[in-house]
Amino acid sequence: MPPPRLRAWPAVLLATGLLLSGCANPSVGSADDDPDAPVTLRFWHGWSEPGEVKAIDKSVERFEELHPNIHVETTGNVSDATVNQALRAGGDKAPDVVSSFTTNNVGQYCDSGMWADLDPFLKKSGVDKKKVFPSTLLDYTRYEGTQCALPLLADAFGLYYNKDAFAKAGIDRPPRTMSEFAEDAAKLTERDGDRVERAGFMPNFRLYQNSPDRLFAQWGPRYFDQDGKARLAEEPLTRQFYRTMKKLSDAQGGYAALERLRQSFGDEMSRQSGFMTGKLAMHLDGEWRGLMLQEDEPDFDWGVAPLPVPDDQADTYGRGYLTGTVAGIAHSSTHQNAAWELLRFLTTDTEQVVSFANAIHNVPSTKAALTSPELDADPAFRTFLRIARNPHSQALPPSTTGGMYVTAFQDFSYSVEAGKAGDLGAGLRELDRQIDADTLQAKN
Structure with a gap:
C-alpha cells in the first residue's frame, strides 16, 4: 500500500500555504438542512491506489445502507490544493466532506474557516471527543480551540x-x-x-x-x-x-x-x-x-x-512519531447536518474504523478501535498499535502557516548534517525568527 500521506512534500506544503493565505473569507454554507431528507453529498479524498479506493467505496456503501436518504458521490486522488481552490470558490460543485493526508495544514483549515467547526456537531450528537480519540490525534485535528477536523485512521x-x-x-x-x-x-x-x-x-x-x-x-x-x-x-x-x-x-x-x-x-x-x-x-x-x-x-x-x-x-521507550488522515466538513456546504452523519460514521463508528484500518493496513484512530479484537493480528502491525497508544508518542503541532515551519526546520537540518550551518545557536535563533515572521504574515 503506497503511503501518499507520508512523503515529504515541501513544495506542496508551500503551495498549499499560499493558496490558503488568500482564503480568509470562505463561501458560507449552513447547518439548517434536515439530515433525514433526500440529499446527495460530495466526498473528496486523496486515496488513489485501487485497494484503498475499493476500501473507501465499501465504507461509503455501508454508510448509505444505514442512511438510505443520503447518496454519496466520491472523488478520489484529490490534492489539498484542488480541495482548497474548490472550497474558496464554493458553489454546487464544491465538496461537502473532505479529507487530507496533510495534518500540517489543519491549522490553516481551522484558522481560515474553510473547514467548519465540529464542536457543535459533536455536542449535538453526544460524542465526547476526549473519550473517543487518543489525545495526540486530537491535537493534530484542532487549532487554537477550533476542532475543524477529526482523525480518519493514523500512521505510526x-x-x-x-x-x-x-x-x-x-x-x-x-x-x-x-x-x-x-x-x-x-x-x-x-x-x-x-x-x-x-x-x-x-x-x-x-x-x-x-x-x-x-x-x-x-x-x-x-x-x-x-x-x-x-x-x-x-x-x-x-x-x-x-x-x-x-x-x-x-x-x-x-x-x-x-x-x-x-x-x-x-x-x-x-x-x-x-x-x-x-x-x-x-x-x-x-x-x-x-x-x-x-x-x-x-x-x-x-x-x-x-x-x-x-x-x-x-x-x-515505545513512543514514535504519529500522523494520519484528517477529515472535515466544508464550511461552504449547505448540507452540513447530513455531511456530519457521514463524517461521524467514518471517524467514530468502531466497526467501520476497524474494517477500514484492516483493509488498508493503517492504524485505527479511535480508542475503541485500537483495542478491538477484530484488528489484524499480524505481530508487526500490533507493534504500531502499541506505538500509537503510547502516551509519549508525538505528532507535529498545527500552525496557521501549515507546513512552512516544518519545511524551514527540514532545510536547516539538511545544512546541519552536512556541516554547513555554522554556529548552531545562531542558526537556531535565525530559524525561530523566520518561523515567527511567517506566522505573523499568515495571521495578517
Missing part, C-alpha cells in the same frame, strides 16, 4: 530491522536507547575501504521517510511556547538531537560516506530500496511497510520495534 513510525544481520553481528534484540542505537549501527555497518556497503542505520534526513521532524519526535520536543512563538533555539532537546544524529553518522563512516550509499538506493517503493536490498540493516518506516514486505518476500527475516529514545528518557 517504528524501526524495521534485518534479523539475519542482527544474528550475524551477535545482537540479540533491537536497540532501545540512542547509545545502543549507535553501538548496534556501528556493528552492523559493512565497509570496503572508505566505502560503506551497508549501513546499520541511515541517519541522513533526505532518505525516504527520514524527515528530521519524525526522528526528533523521539525526544518529545516543544516547537512553540504558550504564545505560539518558535522556541527551537531555547529547546535544549534540539541540540541533543543534532549531536546524537552526528554521533550516529560518525559511528558508521560519516555523512559523506553515508550520502554516497544513500544515492545508490533505488526508489522507496521498489524492490531496489535500501532495506529490501540489504543495504540498510535498520530502517525508519510506517506500519504499511510490513504489508509490503510480506508481499515482496525479501531474502532475509525481518522484524519491527519502536525507534530508540534518548538515554535520559529510557522510560518513554
Whole structure:
C-alpha cells in the first residue's frame, strides 16, 4: 500500500500555504438542512491506489445502507490544493466532506474557516471527543480551540530491522536507547575501504521517510511556547538531537560516506530500496511497510520495534512519531447536518474504523478501535498499535502557516548534517525568527 500521506512534500506544503493565505473569507454554507431528507453529498479524498479506493467505496456503501436518504458521490486522488481552490470558490460543485493526508495544514483549515467547526456537531450528537480519540490525534485535528477536523485512521513510525544481520553481528534484540542505537549501527555497518556497503542505520534526513521532524519526535520536543512563538533555539532537546544524529553518522563512516550509499538506493517503493536490498540493516518506516514486505518476500527475516529514545528518557521507550488522515466538513456546504452523519460514521463508528484500518493496513484512530479484537493480528502491525497508544508518542503541532515551519526546520537540518550551518545557536535563533515572521504574515 503506497503511503501518499507520508512523503515529504515541501513544495506542496508551500503551495498549499499560499493558496490558503488568500482564503480568509470562505463561501458560507449552513447547518439548517434536515439530515433525514433526500440529499446527495460530495466526498473528496486523496486515496488513489485501487485497494484503498475499493476500501473507501465499501465504507461509503455501508454508510448509505444505514442512511438510505443520503447518496454519496466520491472523488478520489484529490490534492489539498484542488480541495482548497474548490472550497474558496464554493458553489454546487464544491465538496461537502473532505479529507487530507496533510495534518500540517489543519491549522490553516481551522484558522481560515474553510473547514467548519465540529464542536457543535459533536455536542449535538453526544460524542465526547476526549473519550473517543487518543489525545495526540486530537491535537493534530484542532487549532487554537477550533476542532475543524477529526482523525480518519493514523500512521505510526517504528524501526524495521534485518534479523539475519542482527544474528550475524551477535545482537540479540533491537536497540532501545540512542547509545545502543549507535553501538548496534556501528556493528552492523559493512565497509570496503572508505566505502560503506551497508549501513546499520541511515541517519541522513533526505532518505525516504527520514524527515528530521519524525526522528526528533523521539525526544518529545516543544516547537512553540504558550504564545505560539518558535522556541527551537531555547529547546535544549534540539541540540541533543543534532549531536546524537552526528554521533550516529560518525559511528558508521560519516555523512559523506553515508550520502554516497544513500544515492545508490533505488526508489522507496521498489524492490531496489535500501532495506529490501540489504543495504540498510535498520530502517525508519510506517506500519504499511510490513504489508509490503510480506508481499515482496525479501531474502532475509525481518522484524519491527519502536525507534530508540534518548538515554535520559529510557522510560518513554515505545513512543514514535504519529500522523494520519484528517477529515472535515466544508464550511461552504449547505448540507452540513447530513455531511456530519457521514463524517461521524467514518471517524467514530468502531466497526467501520476497524474494517477500514484492516483493509488498508493503517492504524485505527479511535480508542475503541485500537483495542478491538477484530484488528489484524499480524505481530508487526500490533507493534504500531502499541506505538500509537503510547502516551509519549508525538505528532507535529498545527500552525496557521501549515507546513512552512516544518519545511524551514527540514532545510536547516539538511545544512546541519552536512556541516554547513555554522554556529548552531545562531542558526537556531535565525530559524525561530523566520518561523515567527511567517506566522505573523499568515495571521495578517
